[in-house]
Amino acid sequence: MNRINIRAEQHTDYQQVYKVHQKAFGQEEEGQIVERIRKSGGFVPELSLVAEIDGAVVGHILFSKITIETKQGDKESLSLAPMAVLPDFQKQGIGGQMIKAGIQKAVELGFDSIIVLGHADYYPNFGFEKASKWKITCSFEVPDEAFMAIELKEDALANSAGKVVYPPAFNIE
Numbered sequence: 294m295n296r297i298n299i300r301a302e303q304h305t306d307y308q309q310v311y312k313v314h315q316k317a318f319g320q321e322e323e324g325q326i327v328e329r330i331r332k333s334g335g336f337v338p339e340l341s342l343v344a345e346i347d348g349a350v351v352g353h354i355l356f357s358k359i360t361i362e363t364k365q366g367d368k369e370s371l372s373l374a375p376m377a378v379l380p381d382f383q384k385q386g387i388g389g390q391m392i393k394a395g396i397q398k399a400v401e402l403g404f405d406s407i408i409v410l411g412h413a414d415y416y417p418n419f420g421f422e423k424a425s426k427w428k429i430t431c432s433f434e435v436p437d438e439a440f441m442a443i444e445l446k447e448d449a450l451a452n453s454a455g456k457v458v459y460p461p462a463f464n465i466e
């Protein structure tokens with residue numbers, strides 16, 4: 294799998310990235326969310342990564358800024374969402390490589406933590422744990438095991454008990 298190149302997304306990738314989400318999710322919603330997040334204040338261009346094989350984009354992962362509202366005030370975190378790998382390229386470790394590359398970049402950029410809502414048997418492979426461990430809740434109802442977080446610095450989520458609020462770009466509420 295060393296043919297895979299994980300790199301920051303460029304403007305010229307936008308169309309292929311949309312198609313990756315469309316094919317992986319079988320619907321338009323996630324590609325549209327990506328487009329809205331890119332135009333929002335939470336967008337971090339270095340944390341929009343593509344997986345490329347022979348010049349073709351086969352995967353995309355996006356980390357963008359979100360807020361944990363705590364009693365001590367707002368804490369900045371990152372949301373991992375959405376991510377997708379083209380169906381023909383799934384279960385070959387590409388998703389995992391994108392997550393690891395994204396975590397590494399987020400550490401380099403100095404972010405404290407990442408929150409993800411998703412497959413409860415997948416993200417723990419990369420160090421995510423239930424967000425409820427830190428008494429972090431979601432502003433809408435989610436299954437406890439599907440709402441996860443990872444600390445990028447030691448004890449970064451200590452004293453972060455609070456509620457994650459997704460920006461309007463996610464079109465959740």
Ligand SMILES: CC(C)(COP(=O)(O)OP(=O)(O)OC[C@H]1O[C@@H](n2cnc3c(N)ncnc32)[C@H](O)[C@@H]1OP(=O)(O)O)[C@@H](O)C(=O)NCCC(=O)NCCS
Pocket residue numbers: 317318375376377378379382383384385386387388389390410411412414415418
């Ligand atoms: C979720 C998604 C992004 C994962 O991407 P992926 O490239 O298939 O992910 P990986 O290959 O890293 O891991 C998938 C599984 O393949 C396994 N796997 C990894 N490398 C492998 C290899 N070389 N050979 C065989 N299996 C492998 C992993 O163990 C994992 O299994 P697990 O869930 O039992 O741990 C992809 O399936 C997808 O696009 N799904 C549709 C959209 C979606 O659900 N997005 C996420 C929303 S939360």
